[in-house]
Amino acid sequence: MRVVLVTYGSRGDVGPMTGLALQLQALDAEVRVCAPPDFAELLDRTDVPLTPVGWPIRALATGAVPGKAQARLSDIAAELTAMAYEAVAGVAEGCAAVVATGSFPAVAGARAAAEKLGVPYVFTSFSPSYLPSPHHPPRPWPGQEVPAEVTDNRVLWDLNAEHMNALFGETINTHRASIGLSPVDGIRDHVFTDHPFLAADPVLGPWQETPELDVAQTGAWIRPDERPLPADLEAFLAAGAEPVYVGFGSMPMRGANAQDVSRAVIQAVRTQGRRVLLGSGWADLALIDDRDNCFVVGEVNHQELFGRVAAVIHHGGAGTTVTAARAGAPQVIVPQVADQPYWAGRVTELGIGTGHDGPTPTAESLSAALKITLAPETGARAAVVAETVRADGAELAAELLLDMIGRSGSAG
Template sequence: MRFVLVTYGSRGDVEPMAGLAVRLRALGAEVRVCAPPDYADLLDDAGVPLTPLGWPIRALATGAIPGKEKAGLSDISAELTAMAYETVAEVAEGCAAVVATGSFPALAGTRNAAEKLGVPYVFTSFSPCYLPSAHHPPLRRPGQVIPPEVTDNRGLWDLHAENLETLFGETINTHRASIGLPPVSGVRDHVFTGHPFLAADPVLGPWQETPELDVRQTGAWIRPDTRPLPAGLEAFLAAGAKPVYVGFGSMLIRGANTQEVSRAVIEAVRAQGRRVLLGSGWADLALIDDADDCFAVGEVNQQALFGRVAAVVHHGGAGTTTTAARAGAPQVIVPQVADQPYWAGRVTELGIGTGHDGPTPTAESLSAALKIALAPETGARAAVVAETVRTDGAEQAAKLLLDMTGRSGSAG
């Protein structure tokens, strides 16, 4: 039995797919992942074949794609839809199912390919807040204006559907016509389907049942990471009290340059009497002096690291939030985009940390947030919640996929 896993997004979108791929292979399935070419090394380390999809994601995020510097959303969306379709169509014929997440235009192209090939398609969300429900509002897009008379969640989700229709409906249906498929109305529900997977931990990101969707929540898809920490980092950790880790992953911090953000976070941590561990990431955080209370690292094994720090300051991606929660590390989330405000809210509600007010930290604002995260009661609560976080989400999803496709031949 063969599965094709598809995502066009940052590391937070690719890492869970690698986790699912590893579990599917352990259960005897063949797996191929279609993802941005940036993550060839990650998937190679997981032992999973990669079919590159689209432009390098970091280059797209930073406006570094040659010839695309002035391209608008409609042009980028149309190309990405077509690229996802072509990539998936090349590798998915005859597979048991296509499992997809990530960028909406890429999802649309992936669903078109699955439909054209007659292959089951499974949409997956890593956060409950992306899925329509009367129990919570949708995320607001930048610049979106909400009519003052629309206040209930169902009305807000109707506007969300209309917004996606305006942004992507014509693009998606133009592509469908070009490959001989009929047009669809309601592109959001077409792409999300009525039976999505939710790969989020039930405690950290609970789903409330709703008649709108038949959601199958599996738990977060975690790939066990056994890599040792670098020798220099081990020496730094051993040289003093637990440091505060600050890193924003695949995020560019809005409203400030690298030097300003680096100085702000280091001063904030020092103000709490703590040592500083910087994760450089896409924000390119860097040391501001040669004091021995600071150390900078690149990409490391967060599963091994987060249990050895006093707190984790991060952007609020679903994967980083889950990893920190599993480790029992108090968190400060500095949300930038997408579902990150949701995770900041959940961390605050659970009492395992706090959300930072706004996307751009200053020394004063981050210091205030760190006082909450480093309080003894926050650490105690984080330790309690850590015991509840499930680690078998990828295994549950893999078994569910095998059961669904083996029993009925249809996953969507």
């Protein structure tokens, strides 16, 4: 039995898919992941085959893909849909299911490939905030203007569907016509389906049931990481009190250059009397002086590291949020885009940290947020919540998926 997992997104999208892939392999399924070429090394060290999709995601995010920095969203969407379709169609024939998440145009291409091949398709969200519900409003999309007087969530989701049709409807239906598929009216609901998976922890990101969707909330898909920390990082950790980790993962910071952000975060942590551990990441955080209370690391095992720091300052990706929560590390989230404001709100509501106001931190604003997060009561609450965070989401999802495939085969 072969399953194809598809995402066009950052490490925060590819990591969970890798977690699911490993659980499927443990249940004797053959797995192929379609993802950006940036993550070939990640998948190679977990022995999960990769079919590259599209441009390198970091190059696209930073405007380094030739000819794409000034390209229209509709043009990029059209190419992503086609590239995802070609990648999935090339490996999914005869497979048991296609599971997709990430960039909406790419997921639409994956769904079209599954439909063309007659293969079952499952959409997955890593955050409740993406899924239509009367219990919460949609996240804003680029270029969407919502009248201030409109506050009813159902109406807002209707407007969201209209806006997504305007953004992607013509592009996706043009591609569908080119491969012999009929057009669809509701692009969002067609891609999301009425029975999606929700790969989010039910304590951190709970789903409130609604008759419109049959959501299977599995818990977060966590890829186990057994790598030891580098020796120089171990030496830094052993040389003093627990540092504050600051890293924004595969997320360029909006509205500020790397030097300004580095200076702001280092000064903020030092103001609170703490040592600083910088994760360089796509924000290119770097040292601002030669003081020995600050250290820079690249890509390391966060599952091991976060249990050994005083707090984690990050961008609010779903994966980093759940990793810090599992470790009992209080958090400051500096949200940039997408579902990150949702996670900032959730850590604040749960009392396990705080959300920074706005995407661009200053030394003063970040120091104020960090002061709340470093308070003893926040740490105590984070320790309590850590005991409730599930670690078996990928295992449950793999079992659900194989059960679905089995029932589909029996029905056929």
